[in-house]
Amino acid sequence: MNFSLIAFLLGRLSLALSAILLLPVGLAIFYEDGSFVEFAITSFTAFFVGLGFVQYGKFDEKENISLREGFATVVFSWILTCIICALPYAFLQILDPISAVFESMSGLTTTGATAITNLAAVPKTVLFWRSFTHWLGGIGIIVLFIALLPQVAGGSVHLFNAEVSGFGQERLLPRIRTTAGALFFIYCLFTVIGTGFLVICGMTNFDAINHSMSAIATGGFSTYDNSAMHYNSVSIEVVLAMIMFLGGGNFALYYAVTQRGIKTLWRDSEFKSYMMIIAVLTLLITLNLFFSGGLQFFEGLRCAFFQVVSFATTTGYVSYDYDTWPTFSKLLLCLLYLVGACAGSTAGGIKVGRFVVMSRAIAAELRRAIHPQMLLTVNFNGRVMPIAVVAAISRFFFVYIMTIAVMSLLVVSTGLGIEESIFAVASCLSSVGPAFGTVGATGNYADINWFGKLVLCVTMLLGRLELFTMLVALLRSEFWSSNRNW
16 A cells, blocks of 8 residues: 555645635635634645645656555545535534534535534525535545646546446546546536526525535535525426436436437436436325325425435435325335436435346346246346446445445434434435434434434445445455555
């Protein structure tokens, strides 16, 4: 393990964060909301931490980043970024240190679970910072790092692959930095377009920027305690749903659309399944709310569509108190926790593509039970899936469910109810945010004790890095002890 190279990369990242923090420093001066000193201190802290790492580290342009160093850099980068981004909450005494780390981790992993109980009392600069951490985490701090900073070394593909979600990433362009830059451009473009439409629909410029950053990152932080319910506007809900929907799509697919045309969307099995899941669940919940929930059809359709898109994309915006819905509708929302959106998106969850592959693998096994000698394959996007990929997806499913079980046991030990613990863990692992009960549509995570918040912080990071990137560092001793270059 080349710790000096990792230290150098962490130092560069910390210096970049120091520069990024100048944005809220400037906003604090503009709004005169009393947060200038705290953000300035955070920026200086990040700067000196970065200098320390760079001084300790060593960089050789001829040296490659190995797979193991890529994993370690990604994990340490997220932890370091989370701690630095938590400092303003702690310095302003908005949250205690553990809750500040929880809020920061929730923002960066685009979970949207909050420990703040009264957003109206929070300075506007802090509200912007919460949404901005969503935006940074949505594109991925490592992807951002590769896109904006000079190429640090060969082998940056290991950094990229450890950061970007999915089971079969394909580079859009020959160079990783060029690929990261293309994704970053699309991300910025969607953010700007979303902001413009929200302003047209009646949001203030400040709220529009915050909600657009949060929605495209499929995060869920709002500038109001009651989220999208605050506006009670059909047009705003439609625009937010469209931004969330785009955030839940594969950004690599969007780039392919610019090169090969709109028909590329309809040829993609995952994107078609993604749309179908949203359409079918919206219809089912609408009918359930109409027949059993006491809502008029179009009111039910409005509520169902927004919440289905919000949960399917793991954003977590709330336009209606879904805790009051019939059990059938709430169960369907729970299923969306696990499914998530598309690979290569800003969303969490298991991902639609994995469900498509697994469903076809199960169908193939059922046919094999009847015809043992038949040679069966699993196809996805017109290609035969290698057995190794199908096996890897099966392992991912198993580890995902086991992670929910283990983390739920730890959270239950804090005194939180068993149902709320399971929903909270599933929500944090899938980066949804709101769950049910005290941590549901009208609640928050403020009352969970320090140990429970730390467990949920680890859960959020596991979900954001898709389990194995972090688990290999936590559970495999040879990751640290072996001298072999992976």
